Amino acid sequence: MNFPQIILASKSPRRQELLKLMDLEFRIVLKEVDESYPDDLTPEEVAVYIATQKAKAFDETVGDEIVLTADTIVCIDGQILGKPENAAHAIEMLQLLSGRMHRVITGVCLLYKHQYHSFYDVSEVYFSKLSDEEITTYVNKYQPFDKAGSYGIQERIGLIGIERINGSYTNVVGLPTEKLYRELAKL
Template sequence: MQNFPPIILASKSPRRQELLRLMNFNFRIVLKEVDESYPENLKPEEIAVFIAQKKAAAFDEIVDDEIVITADTIVSIDDQILGKPETPEHAIAMLQLLSGRKHQVITGVCLLYKHQQNTFFDVSEVLFRPLLDEEIRYYVENFNPMDKAGSYGIQEWIGLIGIQRIEGSYTNVVGLPTEKLYQQLLAISNEV
């Protein structure tokens, strides 16, 4: 197994933390509040990378010999960006929009190491079968869609009963494209 420099995961997402644990990485979690606004003219993949870069920039002056991993995941359908819902009603409306349709999940990742940012993104296409309103309401009332882009977690009940097909990386939909991340970490550690 490759020896990597020490890793900081700058994310409160339990899903990203679990993915890094499953990859057998030793890491610590450091959180910083960052404004996640972005210019209106960006494409979905540019938005995800832009926000990941903003998150990494918050660490530039305080971290040097550790790799900081930041990420942002967005859901896009019909050129509309679905972030985290603001209310349960907003979550229901998002899931109704996704029902029976294909959408894109885009995760932008930034790796900060020795004051250099290395960015990449991944796109997965996800197809929900037509969902019943009762199913959507059950999910919103019994699970926690409020901290998830697009109002759903693929690994939760709604994903298990509703997703017909994924084209691309499953872990990208969870919130971190692990295969691409591993390749980028290898490239950085080979330069050390």
């Protein structure tokens, strides 16, 4: 299927790799966007809200291209875990996730011809109990400061610590590719 040119508004190497694996042609354009959100939103609404805010930064400048934006959050006990501020914060987050289930929510927005098409996906991720040494070693080696919840499922911590997933693996990586493909086809 041929899609219009896609602008990926993300510096995430994981999202870039997923689009390449989907054989989609895209170029990367980045804009600074305020990622704060209203306090009364559900986690699903937060992910979609931020993705939409990212797309709005392109509304005046985009032509016949599709702008693809996304935001991934980790949620446990109703608490949203964003990107860690530093190593101590990353360790704290991983200790919270250790031995428990959390949800990974990715909101996606497609801006095409000044119309916003938003959706989200949710995956449940079950971590085994991780030792403090496993967590500290991971944080020190992989520096997961650009990842919601302080981890990348495709990295060592995902390989040794995730017992199972209910839902999309690529959603946990940062982009629900199956849903994305279906939504692109609708455009």
